[in-house]
Amino acid sequence: MTEKEFLAYIKERELLKEANSLLYWDMATGMPEKAAEQRSELMSYMSGLEYDLSYGDKMTDFMTHFTQHPEALSDFGQGVFLKEKESFERNNRIDKERYLAFQKALGLAHSDWVKARKTNNFQDFKESLSSMISFTKEFIPLWQKDEATPYDVLLNLYEPGMTVEILDGVFEKLRKGIIEIRNTIAEKGTPPETDFLYRKVTKAQQQKFIEKVIADLGYDMSRGRLDDTIHPFELTLNHNDVRLTTRWDEEDFQTAVFGVIHEAGHGLYEQNIDAKYSYTPLATGTSMGCHESQSLFNEIIIGGSRAFWQKQYPYFQEVTEGTFDDIDFDRFYRGLKVTQGSLIRIEADSLTYPLHIIIRYEIEKMIFNDNIDLDDLPQIWNDKYEEYLGIRPETDLEGILQDSHWSGGSFGYFPSYALGFMYAAQFYHRMNQALDVEAVLGSDDYSPIIQWNKEHIHQYGASRKPNQLILEATGETMNPQYLLDFMKHMYFDAYQIEY
Amino acid sequence: MTEKEFLAYIKERELLKEANSLLYWDMATGMPEKAAEQRSELMSYMSGLEYDLSYGDKMTDFMTHFTQHPEALSDFGQGVFLKEKESFERNNRIDKERYLAFQKALGLAHSDWVKARKTNNFQDFKESLSSMISFTKEFIPLWQKDEATPYDVLLNLYEPGMTVEILDGVFEKLRKGIIEIRNTIAEKGTPPETDFLYRKVTKAQQQKFIEKVIADLGYDMSRGRLDDTIHPFELTLNHNDVRLTTRWDEEDFQTAVFGVIHEAGHGLYEQNIDAKYSYTPLATGTSMGCHESQSLFNEIIIGGSRAFWQKQYPYFQEVTEGTFDDIDFDRFYRGLKVTQGSLIRIEADSLTYPLHIIIRYEIEKMIFNDNIDLDDLPQIWNDKYEEYLGIRPETDLEGILQDSHWSGGSFGYFPSYALGFMYAAQFYHRMNQALDVEAVLGSDDYSPIIQWNKEHIHQYGASRKPNQLILEATGETMNPQYLLDFMKHMYFDAYQIEY
Secondary structure: OOHHHHHHHHHHHHHHHHHHHHHHHHHHHOOOHHHHHHHHHHHHHHHHHHHHHHHOHHHHHHHHHHHHOHHHOOHHHHHHHHHHHHHHHHHHOOOHHHHHHHHHHHHHHHHHHHHHHHHOOOHHHHHHHHHHHHHHHHHHHHHOOOOOOHHHHHHHHHOOOOOHHHHHHHHHHHHHHHHHHHHHHHHHOOOOOOHHHHOOOOHHHHHHHHHHHHHHOOOOHHHEEEEEOOOOOEEEEEOOEEEEEEOOOOOOOHHHHHHHHHHHHHHHHHHOOOHHHOOOOOOOOOOHHHHHHHHHHHHHHHOOOHHHHHHHHHHHHHHOOOOOOOOOHHHHHHHHOOOOOOOOHHHOOOOOHHHHHHHHHHHHHHHHHHOOOHHHHHHHHHHHHHHHHOOOOOOOOOOOOOOOOHHHOOOOOOHHHHHHHHHHHHHHHHHHHHOOHHHHHOOOOOHHHHHHHHHHOHHHOOOOOHHHHHHHHHOOOOOOHHHHHHHHHHHHHHOOOOO | OOHHHHHHHHHHHHHHHHHHHHHHHHHHHOOOHHHHHHHHHHHHHHHHHHHHHHHOHHHHHHHHHHHHOHHHOOHHHHHHHHHHHHHHHHHHOOOHHHHHHHHHHHHHHHHHHHHHHHHOOOHHHHHHHHHHHHHHHHHHHHHOOOOOOHHHHHHHHHOOOOOHHHHHHHHHHHHHHHHHHHHHHHHHOOOOOOHHHHOOOOHHHHHHHHHHHHHHOOOOHHHEEEEEOOOOOEEEEEOOEEEEEEOOOOOOOHHHHHHHHHHHHHHHHHHOOOHHHOOOOOOOOOOHHHHHHHHHHHHHHHOOOHHHHHHHHHHHHHHOOOOOOOOOHHHHHHHHOOOOOOOOHHHOOOOOHHHHHHHHHHHHHHHHHOOOOHHHHHHHHHHHHHHHHOOOOOOOOOOOOOOOOHHHOOOOOOHHHHHHHHHHHHHHHHHHHHOOHHHHHOOOOOHHHHHHHHHHOHHHHHHOOHHHHHHHHHOOOOOOHHHHHHHHHHHHHHOOOOO
16 A cells, blocks of 8 residues: 555545535535435435545555554655544544434434524424534544543534633633723714615626625636525635635625625635645645634725725725715725624624624533533523623524524534634734735735735645644734734724724 | 346436536536636546446446346336446447547547648548547447448447438438429529628527527426536436526527527426436437437427417517517518528528538448548538538538537437437427417417427437337338428428418
8 A cells, every 4th residue: 555545545535525515516506496306316325425435444444554654654645644534533433323323313403403493492402402412422532532621622623722721711801802892882982874885786786896806815716706605605626616605685785795705715715725735635724713714814804904995995986886976985984894782693793703602612611511401501692692792682593593503513613713713813913014914905916915825824725733824824822812903903993982 | 136226226327427417517617717627637537437337347247137137127127227238238349448549549539620620621630530430440340230331330329220221211302302492492582681680689688588488388497507608508417407508699699599499409308208217327318319309399390480489579579678679570580591501510500401411421421331532521522512502612621620520439420410300390290280389389388389299209218219209209200201391381481482
């Protein structure tokens, strides 16, 4: 067994995965409505082939062989091998029978969640949630390496190296900082006008505007495309075929404008990964948090920049053919930056968004490390919303039933979103030491920013672990202060507060 | 080995084929331009998997077993087995080494053909053409069952049961009949006006019109879609996912209008095949000629009907928003039916089109049955055009270099197009004995026509051989007279000739 054979085998699996990704993309974007049953059958067959290549006898042989003979691998081969081994072991430690039972429970959990949302009653989901938690608790010891607590094991699934100890400290600081900013805004701020944001902007106008913006930001349309879906996503077939989707709302242009800027950030990451990692598991973002840092860098940092909008607004006005002629730039920009406490995570503004995540983090930690009674969950959820966001859900639907993650057995995933915010701000801080980011965003050429991200983040794909990536790119470990500084600066400006 | 196992195995192969079809569709319709190399690599890997399932050890075992034990198969299983065995044997009789050499030669032939088109010189293609012919001559004895001549073997590849003996008689009659109609038109006809046909009709207007028309004609958009490509095609993933493509020309609406009507005819065939054949090789049209009969039934028979256009023209006028207000129905309809001799097959009108095919048929027959000198080909080609169509190519590009078929090693394929014309007219003749087709086309409900095609043709998929299908549907074997009658009626009407 040679490295060459191993890499050729991995390439086969990656090719099959690419075919499967296209099946998914097509299903989400344009498959005829009546072909759902056939597609489900096809995807089930094809993912079976991918599963066999990923976890079957031949892969087992490679894993055994190169564990015993690490010297037979080059540094490159070793990198691919270790990444592959992670998911191989994660999977292989679970008994096949239990895996199938879990898959079955997942299906039930999803339909129970949908049902509970209809009845607006957490009780209808409780049993399935309990089952998801039981399975996860059963798997945690199998996944555990040297993590300190059960919930640490879950965090590690999505953000290798992340711990409860780190997050407790970081989130505490972040929560307090955000609440302090919110208090100051409530006390001294002048709320921006927002009514004009809901003027009609046609899909064609929005598309014209946003395609130019993401091209400016470095997303290469000749190596990608933009389609319509209900739930926006970025999907990578390979680094020359990185697709974005969005939902258009003609009564609220911000949905697609910020949505596409966000997805293009994911797309930039994927397009810019060094081609030498192609057809290996290293040819993707290194973690959910780091991926999100790139989409949020686009959405929050660039999309939050006054200089950026000052540059883009005239084109927006031109494309919208007079609709915003009576709105001067300052009114427009301030309108985009309104913030207020809200109940639904995916509708939250960027200042309050991390609070939604912190609430979920604290609750997940209670579930896995403190074994709380599930009957208490809605009460705990609502109390935390009241405490952190000053607004209390009146029903389960606007509270604990809003997210699909738990019904999908994804515990430990939520923190990635908040990590993305913090990483993005930390990259921004560091980038400002190398170049004047606002000046670049006010210019005709964003390439210094694109280049910085490519050089320090994108090119490495998953060959650097998240903590190593952050450390090498910014010279320090994760620090929530940069996000707080950024938010304070942006929101105080929008609310006309001197500081 | 049971029938159940065999059918399950065939289903796997069909699923893989479906995935491969989607890869092709995506490449043709919307893949990012710079992803071509990656896609080619992916398709090569995936078609390798399909090849292994189709011709590998396991299929060989099934073929051997059920050849020895036909009694182990139900009638249904036997149908699937025999269809599968056809392509299995066709492939397996060719030595793998020779197959690969042929694949390599194919690549060269294509690039030589492209080059010769650039230099406009048949000599640059001659060597590759000679190589394609040699390979084909080498394979013919391996494919031969009981066919009378080498060219019969090639005809059989695309239209099982078709022979030189039949075609010689049919094409002679057809050629004479068409030339007679053309002579009468030249003598007595009043040519229709055509200038208004090139008025601008936007893509959006054309799309609105044509999507309504094909829905009227029975194509189910909830089980299909319509996309843009350079070369239009119909592609089937499964009977609930049958996709059409077209090219739009805003200066010539006929390109897309008749193009989509044509492709929708293919689509109707595929959508209406009995679901019991799903995931077997019987779930497709039974031959190229029969498939073409359905697209041409739509394009030539329905698209040539005065009653049909009388019904649709007001909607066309409405959709084109006044562009054709000054053109009364009779002028419009007659304009669509102009005919004249031309050099390029794919631009020919429906009266002269079969002559283009007959020329190719006669030349292919000379190549394989008479071993003519390839140096004489351009001269022979040009002489035949002068004789049959009254117009002589001045260069190879407008003559012998125009089609891609020979560079793709596809000899014996051209006749299918002409068969499609004749089958379509023969179905029309028979359909008229069961219902008044013109009356139906002048009504709001085309379902009697849709139903007739479904009942007599579509539902059977490939479970009936072409000659059996024609015989059962029309009560007689192929008869070119119906096409001549139809053409005479349609063109004499358009050219205001009494008969």
